[in-house]
Amino acid sequence: MTRERLDRRELFRLSLGLGACGLAGCATAGRAQPRSAPTGATARCVCEPCPEQTPPKTDDIKLLPLKDWQPRSMLRTKVTRLERAAFPVIDAHNHLGRAEDVAAVIGAMDAAGVETVVNLDGMWGDRLREEVRRFDRAHPGRFLTYALVDMRGVDEPGWTRRTVARLERDFRAGAKGLKWHKSLGLGYRDSQGKLLRVDDERLDPVWDLCGKHRRPVAIHTSDPAAFFTPLDRFNERWHELNAHPDWLFVGKDYPPRDELLEQRNRVISRHPRTTFVAAHFGNNPEDLATVGRWLERYPNLYVDIDARISELGRQPYSARRFFIKHQDRILFGTDTFPRDPEIFRVYYRFLESDDEYWDCAAGHHRQGFWMIYGIHLPRPVLEKIYRLNAKKVLALGVR
Numbered sequence: 023m024t025r026e027r028l029d030r031r032e033l034f035r036l037s038l039g040l041g042a043c044g045l046a047g048c049a050t051a052g053r054a055q056p057r058s059a060p061t062g063a064t065a066r067c068v069c070e071p072c073p074e075q076t077p078p079k080t081d082d083i084k085l086l087p088l089k090d091w092q093p094r095s096m097l098r099t100k101v102t103r104l105e106r107a108a109f110p111v112i113d114a115h116n117h118l119g120r121a122e123d124v125a126a127v128i129g130a131m132d133a134a135g136v137e138t139v140v141n142l143d144g145m146w147g148d149r150l151r152e153e154v155r156r157f158d159r160a161h162p163g164r165f166l167t168y169a170l171v172d173m174r175g176v177d178e179p180g181w182t183r184r185t186v187a188r189l190e191r192d193f194r195a196g197a198k199g200l201k202w203h204k205s206l207g208l209g210y211r212d213s214q215g216k217l218l219r220v221d222d223e224r225l226d227p228v229w230d231l232c233g234k235h236r237r238p239v240a241i242h243t244s245d246p247a248a249f250f251t252p253l254d255r256f257n258e259r260w261h262e263l264n265a266h267p268d269w270l271f272v273g274k275d276y277p278p279r280d281e282l283l284e285q286r287n288r289v290i291s292r293h294p295r296t297t298f299v300a301a302h303f304g305n306n307p308e309d310l311a312t313v314g315r316w317l318e319r320y321p322n323l324y325v326d327i328d329a330r331i332s333e334l335g336r337q338p339y340s341a342r343r344f345f346i347k348h349q350d351r352i353l354f355g356t357d358t359f360p361r362d363p364e365i366f367r368v369y370y371r372f373l374e375s376d377d378e379y380w381d382c383a384a385g386h387h388r389q390g391f392w393m394i395y396g397i398h399l400p401r402p403v404l405e406k407i408y409r410l411n412a413k414k415v416l417a418l419g420v421r
Contacts, residue, residue, distance in 0.1 A: 103367075105367065107134075107404070108404045109405045110137040111138075111409060112137060112138045112354065112412040115142065115328040115353070117141070118143055124156065130360045131363075134366035135366075136366055137164070138163060144201075145170050146188060150192045150195060169189060170200070173206075176210070177213040190231060201241075202242060202243075204245060207277065207282045221289050226293070233297075239298045241298055242302065242305065243286040243305055245305060247279060247306075253267075261388065261391065290320045298320075298324070303330045313325065314347070323351070327369070327407075331372045331385060332383075333389075336394050351411070354408050356369060356386070364384055373408075380396075
């Protein structure tokens with residue numbers, strides 16, 4: 023398996039030197055593996071079967087493991103069924119790297135009224151050209167593919183010059199923007215083993231090139247606040263982090279979460295001619311007041327909602343006020359492979375309905391044991407979030 027064939031989570035695992043189970047000491051570290059991460063409460067290697075990890079059976083409900091607790095709400099509340107959004111949709115944040123049946127993807131898009139999907143998995147060079155060919159060129163107006171940067175050899179003389187030249191070729195070949203994963207700041211390391219900063223000056227010409235070509239930068243920096251706190255009885259995403267221990271950034275030499283976000287913001291400030299879309303609501307939906315201050319401070323900054331309606335929907339009053347106030351700076355996105363139109367419909371229900379206390383896990387995955395509420399946005403705001411803001415950011419006409 024070549025590096026370019028790996029998906030984004032596999033790339034991130036390899037950049038950290040973790041095994042298939044998510045642990046650094048595993049014998050599979052540094053190799054691509056199809057194994058899954060451990061699901062138990064204790065982080066340990068599961069790359070080989072281990073009978074000791076099978077919990078003993080018991081009928082005593084007092085001894086029910088927390089990982090097995092799956093409460094069902096007794097509330098009977100209104101359920102709004104939205105087959106399509108109020109307006110044709112541009113999904114500005116998605117990953118199609120594994121899509122073999124493009125016709126099936128288009129079928130799911132058509133069923134949910136999705137006009138265009140932004141594919142953030144274009145990679146670079148020949149792979150980028152192939153992705154543009156099989157998505158953008160083969161299906162005009164339905165897909166827009168972004169490039170990525172190859173960080174290998176970042177310490178080598180001339181790396182910045184070569185990278186800028188390759189990215190310019192990728193833009194000319196049809197890449198509509200540039201995507202950065204959270205590996206920048208949390209995974210990529212130099213030859214001395216030091217984590218590369220988001221605001222590393224070697225990347226300044228890359229940001230400038232995006233501004234020159236009017237190509238937006240979709241940047242994922244940091245992660246949810248719970249991922250930077252100890253995995254203990256107080257962690258509100260205990261279940262998720264036990265299933266994915268490699269998503270926990272506590273200890274080692276990881277920077278504090280606030281420092282990562284500040285590094286990103288310094289880049290945005292230094293490059294006012296470049297448009298930045300901070301993925302996952304700026305990766306700070308737990309603190310809407312701070313995200314609002316960022317939008318007021320940086321006119322070249324936008325945010326998207328992908329994979330964060332679980333956070334936004336548990337604070338519906340504040341979220342609704344925020345969406346209305348900053349309606350020109352928010353993009354629609356799902357961050358979930360469009361295998362099923364129901365994925366999109368979960369987002370429509372959040373944005374358009376006033377439904378109470380419902381489960382949004384089908385829109386991405388289980389992120390916490392809380393329910394969310396719809397925010398029932400006005401139609402003019404919905405049109406901006408569903409499509410108009412994305413059209414402005416992408417600086418091109420989408421049919």
